[in-house]
Amino acid sequence: MHRPVSGGGPQSAGFAYGTLPGHPERGEEAFEVEIDAQDRVFLKITAFSRHSNWFYTAGGIVARAAQRHITARYIEGAHQLAR
Numbered sequence: 001m002h003r004p005v006s007g008g009g010p011q012s013a014g015f016a017y018g019t020l021p022g023h024p025e026r027g028e029e030a031f032e033v034e035i036d037a038q039d040r041v042f043l044k045i046t047a048f049s050r051h052s053n054w055f056y057t058a059g060g061i062v063a064r065a066a067q068r069h070i071t072a073r074y075i076e077g078a079h080q081l082a083r
Helices: 054-058 059-083
Strands: 011-018 027-036 042-052
Touching: 042 054, 042 059, 054 059
Parallel strands: none
Antiparallel strands: 011 027, 027 042
16 A cells, blocks of 8 residues: 655544435444554444334344444455555
């Protein structure tokens, strides 16, 4: 990964998004990447959500499994980008 010289200090970037009305979950996710002064790369994922209604709450076990799967995909994507 090439980055512009900025005096050797840390650099960071990120984005976040929230769900829209009608989505089965209500929540937000944020993705932040930092390159520190020693050129180490850190990824921070922050997420929170809750089911939007009783119907989706009833499927909680399946929903949690889906969330774990999606998070694992995010992490694998970050590993691939870091290589």
